[in-house]
Amino acid sequence: MHKRYGNRVEFVAVYVREAHPTNGWREVGNDLVGIKVKQPEVRAERVKVARDCCTCLDIKMPVVVDEMDDRVGHAYSGMPDRLFLIDRDGRVVYKSGRGPFGFKPAEMEQSLIMLQLDRQKKVASAPTKSAARRQPAGAAASRSPLSPPGRGAGGEGRARTHIAKKAP
Numbered sequence: 001m002h003k004r005y006g007n008r009v010e011f012v013a014v015y016v017r018e019a020h021p022t023n024g025w026r027e028v029g030n031d032l033v034g035i036k037v038k039q040p041e042v043r044a045e046r047v048k049v050a051r052d053c054c055t056c057l058d059i060k061m062p063v064v065v066d067e068m069d070d071r072v073g074h075a076y077s078g079m080p081d082r083l084f085l086i087d088r089d090g091r092v093v094y095k096s097g098r099g100p101f102g103f104k105p106a107e108m109e110q111s112l113i114m115l116q117l118d119r120q121k122k123v124a125s126a127p128t129k130s131a132a133r134r135q136p137a138g139a140a141a142s143r144s145p146l147s148p149p150g151r152g153a154g155g156e157g158r159a160r161t162h163i164a165k166k167a168p
Contacts (some may be wrong), residue, residue, distance in 0.1 A: 001109055002061045011061040015050035016073035019080030043068055083108050087115060093161065 002011045020027035021039035030036065040046035043065075050065045067074040073079055076092075083103055085094035094111035096102050 001105060003110075005112065006061065013059060013061055014065055014066055014072050014076075014078065015053065016066045016078050016081075017046075017048070017070055018049070031100075040068075062135045085111050085115065088119075 005011075018024070018037055020030055020040050022036050023038050037049055046068065046148055049064050050063060053059070054063055066078075076082065076084060076095075077098075079098075081099035081103075083094070083096035083099070083105070084092055085108060087093050093115055094108050096104060096108060
């Protein structure tokens with residue numbers, strides 16, 4: 001989905017606490033494939049684990065790291081992982097089931113398309129002042145669907161640490 005809509009929609013992954021750390025609810029399947037991660041105790045450790053995850057999984061979208069108090073994970077019930085679609089006003093308009101079994105990417109994509117089409121209708125039905133001057137009464141300015149969201153629409157100040165693709 002990021003490949004398909006990434007130039008028109010802002011995608012962000014939030015790295016929260018480990019679901020299956022070696023010093024917690026250990027998952028035998030992780031051990032079998034060599035995933036052995038201790039629950040980070042300080043922020044620097046969590047950031048390192050997030051960087052390693054990005055490298056291992058070749059994650060292409062921006063990743064931010066939750067604080068050690070897990071405020072984002074708790075606020076969005078993000079454990080072990082979950083998909084959300086949040087509109088420009090900061091409202092949750094789609095929430096998947098808990099992952100990985102609750103992930104339904106096609107369902108999320110449908111919600112994304114419907115949200116953008118609704119937004120396009122609202123923009124088209126409410127011409128701007130400059131558009132009103134250029135167009136006859138009743139004419140609507142058009143805008144392409146899936147245009148990128150504006151910065152800060154319910155998201156400023158929430159992302160704490162950005163993990164760059166090529167971490168130092």
